[in-house]
Amino acid sequence: MNARKVSSQPPIPDSSRREPSLTIGVLGAGQLGRMMALAGYPLGLRFVFLDPAASAPAGSLAEHVVADYLDEQALERLSACDVVTYEFESVPVEAARRLAQKTQVFPPPDALAVAQDRLLEKECFRALGVPTAPFAPVSTREELASHVQELGLPAVLKTRRFGYDGKGQAVLRSEADLDAAFAELGAQPLLLEGFVPFERELSLLCVRGRDGKVAFYPLVENRHREGILRVTYAPADGIRDSLQATAERYAGQVLERLAYVGVLTIEFFLRDGELYANEMAPRVHNSGHFTIEGAETSQFENHLRAILGLPLGSTEVLEPCAMLNLVGDLPPREAVLAVPSAHLHFYDKAPRVGRKVGHITVRAATRAALDANVTRLLRLPGAG
Numbered sequence: 001m002n003a004r005k006v007s008s009q010p011p012i013p014d015s016s017r018r019e020p021s022l023t024i025g026v027l028g029a030g031q032l033g034r035m036m037a038l039a040g041y042p043l044g045l046r047f048v049f050l051d052p053a054a055s056a057p058a059g060s061l062a063e064h065v066v067a068d069y070l071d072e073q074a075l076e077r078l079s080a081c082d083v084v085t086y087e088f089e090s091v092p093v094e095a096a097r098r099l100a101q102k103t104q105v106f107p108p109p110d111a112l113a114v115a116q117d118r119l120l121e122k123e124c125f126r127a128l129g130v131p132t133a134p135f136a137p138v139s140t141r142e143e144l145a146s147h148v149q150e151l152g153l154p155a156v157l158k159t160r161r162f163g164y165d166g167k168g169q170a171v172l173r174s175e176a177d178l179d180a181a182f183a184e185l186g187a188q189p190l191l192l193e194g195f196v197p198f199e200r201e202l203s204l205l206c207v208r209g210r211d212g213k214v215a216f217y218p219l220v221e222n223r224h225r226e227g228i229l230r231v232t233y234a235p236a237d238g239i240r241d242s243l244q245a246t247a248e249r250y251a252g253q254v255l256e257r258l259a260y261v262g263v264l265t266i267e268f269f270l271r272d273g274e275l276y277a278n279e280m281a282p283r284v285h286n287s288g289h290f291t292i293e294g295a296e297t298s299q300f301e302n303h304l305r306a307i308l309g310l311p312l313g314s315t316e317v318l319e320p321c322a323m324l325n326l327v328g329d330l331p332p333r334e335a336v337l338a339v340p341s342a343h344l345h346f347y348d349k350a351p352r353v354g355r356k357v358g359h360i361t362v363r364a365a366t367r368a369a370l371d372a373n374v375t376r377l378l379r380l381p382g383a384g
């Protein structure tokens, strides 16, 4: 045979076209960081986490610097990363500011400063015309008494900083509650808020890119028990387009004001068809975990895309979803995975009362089928 000889030599790759390897530094190494790394690996990203807790959940997946957030050497290691972000908002703003002198830090440290202080956060909402519960700062017992007169009872007294899962707050129902609440919380600066008799709690996950482009997931509904988020329904049932548009308008203003880059979550109370902003989280959020299996692009991937200046991914929700937090205990894997479309996430954390140790996302074609699956999952030992 007289076949023409074809060169078997592959073309020489153009090394200038090789994608640079990128390392993301993350302050905090909790489950949010762990899921961020899991979303980043398919994109070829590397991660370095800084967290003082040696057993932090992201530590088993990536380099983990076990040190204080302000440790010089640790910050040196993180400043060698291409971009630094947070998965926990109670890190010292000082650490973020120092890193920002040497590398890119997103969301901006100023946004972190606002979002970690309930007073600054509510003032930000107020300045933008975003409705909130009435509020007033409190630092003395006398101020508490006078602001309770103004705002009326019931009211909620909260520490300005470091609150999570309903910790660091007390509901004041009568004058008799003031002494005990102040004795418990008054060592720190506080915020008094009017009690909102809401019908539902909703949250909006937003993402803003470096170029200022924004995307929003549909509003989701959050159900709490004992101050801890237990179930998120996504999308929230029966939300009119106009309410989604209002939430997006409020959030868009906040993103713009904070020159925000990354995922931001805003929690709202819904009362008589009106939204009242409760708080914002400058990071990926528990109410967005459903996006891993339930949306075209997960909140974790979109956060990474945003901070790296990559195009944002679609925020479309594929099917009705529910996300169940596993609090304090883990159900048997086999039992969870026997439920159609249930996806299980364990965080590699030791079970402890009140601690979020994993979650389950379940999807279904219809709300009725979803409810049946949720009911089945909630009956499992360790899942309720």
Ligand SMILES: Nc1ncnc2c1ncn2[C@@H]1O[C@H](COP(=O)(O)OP(=O)(O)OP(=O)(O)O)[C@@H](O)[C@H]1O
Pocket (backbone or CB within 6 Å): 133, 156, 163, 164, 165, 166, 167, 193, 194, 195, 196, 197, 198, 201, 224, 227, 228, 229, 267, 278, 279
């Ligand atoms: N002003 C208020 N009126 C009525 N209920 C409130 C008010 N503030 C807080 N709550 C209730 O307490 C829960 C926890 O409050 P908040 O979200 O402010 O604190 P948190 O500790 O940061 O909670 P999480 O970590 O779950 O977001 C809210 O989800 C809501 O159910």
Ligand SMILES: [Mg+2]
Pocket (backbone or CB within 6 Å): 267, 278, 279
């Ligand atoms: Mg909250």
